[in-house]
Amino acid sequence: MSVTFVDLLDYAGTFAFAISGIRMASEKKFDLFGAYIVGMATACGGGSMRDIFLGVSPFWMTKWIYLAITGLALVFYVFCHKFISKISSTIFLFDTIGLSLFAVVGFQKTIDAGFDYWVANVMGMCTGALGGVIRDILINEVPLIFRRDIYALACVFGGCVFAFALMMGLPNYLCQTACAISVIMIRMLAVHYHWQLPTLKDE
Amino acid sequence: MSVTFVDLLDYAGTFAFAISGIRMASEKKFDLFGAYIVGMATACGGGSMRDIFLGVSPFWMTKWIYLAITGLALVFYVFCHKFISKISSTIFLFDTIGLSLFAVVGFQKTIDAGFDYWVANVMGMCTGALGGVIRDILINEVPLIFRRDIYALACVFGGCVFAFALMMGLPNYLCQTACAISVIMIRMLAVHYHWQLPTLKDE
Amino acid sequence: MSVTFVDLLDYAGTFAFAISGIRMASEKKFDLFGAYIVGMATACGGGSMRDIFLGVSPFWMTKWIYLAITGLALVFYVFCHKFISKISSTIFLFDTIGLSLFAVVGFQKTIDAGFDYWVANVMGMCTGALGGVIRDILINEVPLIFRRDIYALACVFGGCVFAFALMMGLPNYLCQTACAISVIMIRMLAVHYHWQLPTLKDE
Numbered sequence: 001m002s003v004t005f006v007d008l009l010d011y012a013g014t015f016a017f018a019i020s021g022i023r024m025a026s027e028k029k030f031d032l033f034g035a036y037i038v039g040m041a042t043a044c045g046g047g048s049m050r051d052i053f054l055g056v057s058p059f060w061m062t063k064w065i066y067l068a069i070t071g072l073a074l075v076f077y078v079f080c081h082k083f084i085s086k087i088s089s090t091i092f093l094f095d096t097i098g099l100s101l102f103a104v105v106g107f108q109k110t111i112d113a114g115f116d117y118w119v120a121n122v123m124g125m126c127t128g129a130l131g132g133v134i135r136d137i138l139i140n141e142v143p144l145i146f147r148r149d150i151y152a153l154a155c156v157f158g159g160c161v162f163a164f165a166l167m168m169g170l171p172n173y174l175c176q177t178a179c180a181i182s183v184i185m186i187r188m189l190a191v192h193y194h195w196q197l198p199t200l201k202d203e
Numbered sequence: 204m205s206v207t208f209v210d211l212l213d214y215a216g217t218f219a220f221a222i223s224g225i226r227m228a229s230e231k232k233f234d235l236f237g238a239y240i241v242g243m244a245t246a247c248g249g250g251s252m253r254d255i256f257l258g259v260s261p262f263w264m265t266k267w268i269y270l271a272i273t274g275l276a277l278v279f280y281v282f283c284h285k286f287i288s289k290i291s292s293t294i295f296l297f298d299t300i301g302l303s304l305f306a307v308v309g310f311q312k313t314i315d316a317g318f319d320y321w322v323a324n325v326m327g328m329c330t331g332a333l334g335g336v337i338r339d340i341l342i343n344e345v346p347l348i349f350r351r352d353i354y355a356l357a358c359v360f361g362g363c364v365f366a367f368a369l370m371m372g373l374p375n376y377l378c379q380t381a382c383a384i385s386v387i388m389i390r391m392l393a394v395h396y397h398w399q400l401p402t403l404k405d406e
Numbered sequence: 407m408s409v410t411f412v413d414l415l416d417y418a419g420t421f422a423f424a425i426s427g428i429r430m431a432s433e434k435k436f437d438l439f440g441a442y443i444v445g446m447a448t449a450c451g452g453g454s455m456r457d458i459f460l461g462v463s464p465f466w467m468t469k470w471i472y473l474a475i476t477g478l479a480l481v482f483y484v485f486c487h488k489f490i491s492k493i494s495s496t497i498f499l500f501d502t503i504g505l506s507l508f509a510v511v512g513f514q515k516t517i518d519a520g521f522d523y524w525v526a527n528v529m530g531m532c533t534g535a536l537g538g539v540i541r542d543i544l545i546n547e548v549p550l551i552f553r554r555d556i557y558a559l560a561c562v563f564g565g566c567v568f569a570f571a572l573m574m575g576l577p578n579y580l581c582q583t584a585c586a587i588s589v590i591m592i593r594m595l596a597v598h599y600h601w602q603l604p605t606l607k608d609e
Binding site for chain 3: 022025026028029030031032033034035037038052055056057058061064067077078081137138139140
Binding site: 257318322325343400 | 428431432434435436437438439440441443444454458461462463464467470473483484487543544545546
């Protein structure tokens with residue numbers, strides 16, 4: 001099994017997503033096994049939903065590495081959770097890279113399956129954002145992404161860039177890069193400037 | 204893309220289901236994007252579950268119209284939500300039509316896929332009622348249909364009528380009409396006379 | 407339809423899982439229909455998730471018996487729920503048998519579909535434990551298995567025994583029996599000695 005640079009980014013993103021699940025599970029006093037499951041669901045839930053929608057085997061069933069990375073994240077959390085707040089900017093970076101990569105993978109896989117660009121855009125968003133929704137359902141909280149931050153919307157913007165680049169006739173790897181960079185940029189700007197969407201009721 | 208009368212009913216039902224999701228999301232102070240996702244999940248969640256159970260592509264992935272209708276429902280809600288309580292009977296009508304149509308579509312699609320009548324009945328019920336269950340899970344409330352109103356049961360009754368009409372040898376369009384009318388009738392009677400199923404514990 | 411001894415164990419397990427769902431639904435004052443759905447989701451949810459992951463029709467769509475057993479469990483609960491606390495050890499026995507059988511079925515079905523042992527182990531665990539997770543999501547509680555008892559882990563241990571027995575070249579029925587016995591043993595020991603996994607935060 002040869003590992004490419006993109007694989008490494010994927011693994012870093014998986015790790016960051018798993019940490020986010022494990023951290024929230026630990027706040028709910030879940031046991032080790034529960035925390036592992038929530039970590040796994042956060043890291044692989046979005047991609048699994050995408051694969052189920054596309055009618056293919058969930059990606060984590062074909063490579064054991066995702067289970068192992070989640071296990072690694074759990075071990076890391078158990079021994080270093082006091083240390084985690086100090087490296088929160090590194091984890092945020094991993095998380096953002098993960099989000100951008102998940103959006104790219106979701107978009108590409110959907111196009112390869114023969115669907116339209118708009119479906120690919122939705123699937124990119126599902127891949128990036130649904131893991132967090134499943135995490136919040138499992139810990140019995142109102143999903144965070146529905147109330148705060150530009151998160152899923154960064155994926156949607158990246159998907160639009162991907163589609164535009166494809167329509168301009170750019171080579172595939174450039175379209176993917178443009179999409180990833182857009183997601184990262186929007187996400188960073190949103191967090192830095194505290195961008196928020198309006199809520200429906202303000203009274 | 205030619206639009207039939209049945210399509211129009213389908214779109215009206217989708218609109219009403221989306222409004223119900225958006226309204227409940229707004230009570231939870233979701234942002235615009237969160238409200239859109241909940242509206243979409245309410246309108247398309249039941250049919251998506253059915254399609255996943257049947258092993259086919261979720262219906263909304265083959266036609267962009269459902270995403271557009273949900274967007275329209277969101278715009279409508281943003282600008283007219285003070286107005287909505289005044290047209291609540293129109294929305295109830297749309298919702299009921301939607302429910303009946305979803306039950307018919309779910310039943311028909313399952314039979315076309317080669318399953319038995321009883322599976323078709325369950326799928327008709329899933330199509331009509333699971334969207335509301337997914338909505339309530341997303342806003343972190345106990346699903347409403349498990350505690351109030353004859354809702355899913357109206358679909359089950361309609362499914363029985365459909366199966367009976369098929370066994371009597373009636374032409375397909377008549378079976379569908381009979382099913383739709385039964386669902387609407389049961390639903391209207393249930394709301395008008397405050398029919399409730401008994402709960403398991405009353406102390 | 408001839409019924410084997412293994413079928414009978416399967417039905418007993420389904421009955422016990424359905425009772426567990428119905429009981430918790432009744433505590434939330436669900437109506438009869440809601441209780442039925444929660445019972446069905448508890449009994450068949452784990453196997454359905456497995457089948458969706460494997461890309462095959464959910465098992466309960468090919469045999470009506472599971473709907474009937476859930477109905478039977480509902481009737482039994484309605485008329486005998488005062489009696490249930492007295493037979494709780496019988497229900498615990500059924501539940502444990504169900505868990506072990508679900509783990510075996512999940513493992514076997516995944517191997518037959520051509521996946522690796524580790525996927526089969528995950529699927530055995532999903533089959534046994536996800537029904538309870540779906541139940542707790544439907545009644546809007548934090549999933550119990552994430553916080554208490556060795557439950558899903560018993561399935562994982564059984565899956566390891568299954569894989570080991572297969573690698574030793576034992577005939578299939580012996581591998582299955584060894585797996586089932588391991589699950590039952592671990593589960594009984596865990597309950598008897600109050601085995602708990604550590605939680606992530608103790609302060």
